[in-house]
Amino acid sequence: MVIGLLRAVNVGGRKLTSAQLRAAAEGLGYTDVKTYVNSGNVVVVAPHGAPATADALGAALTAEAGFDVPVVARTASAWHAVVEACPFSDEARDDPSHLVVVAWDGPVAETAGAFDPARYGNERLVWARTELYAYYPDGIGRSRLTLPVLEKAAGRGGTARNWNTVLALDALAREREAGGQG
Incomplete structure (x- = not known):
């Protein structure tokens, strides 16, 4: 279980919807994808750890949005x-x-x-x-x-x-x- 936190989305014209975030995560093969409010928060089951999830999700979202989307991720246990x-x-x-x-x-x-x-x-x-x-x-x-x-x-x-x-x-x-x- 990994929690992904997107940086600087839905501010200053950098629009990225929760639906886009869910689609990108699912497109990477992550399961049980849940977003929280439309400000760049996602909880996923990923086959690899938090750093790899952050990198993959950031790259997929950057390609989708057309602007850099940094992602910081933590395992659920680290977040707890x-x-x-x-x-x-x-x-x-x-x-x-x-x-x-x-x-x-x-x-x-x-x-x-x-x-x-x-x-x-x-x-x-x-x-x-x-x-x-x-x-x-x-x-x-x-x-x-x-x-x-x-x-x-x-x-x-x-x-x-x-x-x-x-x-x-x-x-x-x-x-x-x-x-x-x-």
Whole structure:
């Protein structure tokens, strides 16, 4: 079971529908394909691991859409661990729409943990090896602590999901697993 996260789709004229995402995944031979909202989230049963799934799905979607579609993928067990490791338990419970997880396309730079978000506002960060937990108490939309700023600090590309989406994808993967898939 693999969770795929597309970066920067359905923003800035980069349109890619859930139907296109499902078709591309099925065209690669993935089974039990389920998408979540029209923002580039998919759970699939794939014959190979997360990195190969990310590469294959990214290539297929790039060919389909006509623009680069980076994909970050995690196995269901790795995603479950992301949920369990959340360092912002109070915020996750009380203010989940302001909590995000950034999934990186590989391990972050050793210097990432030294990055100080204070000059950008009240955001709080906890760096993990391949994820970042970021809490935006004043909201994400107007924050100066943007994904490009975080990517520069991480030395990696990534894609962010708010905590509600993180939990929804985790639940979807668990449902698929309970149903005998993956």
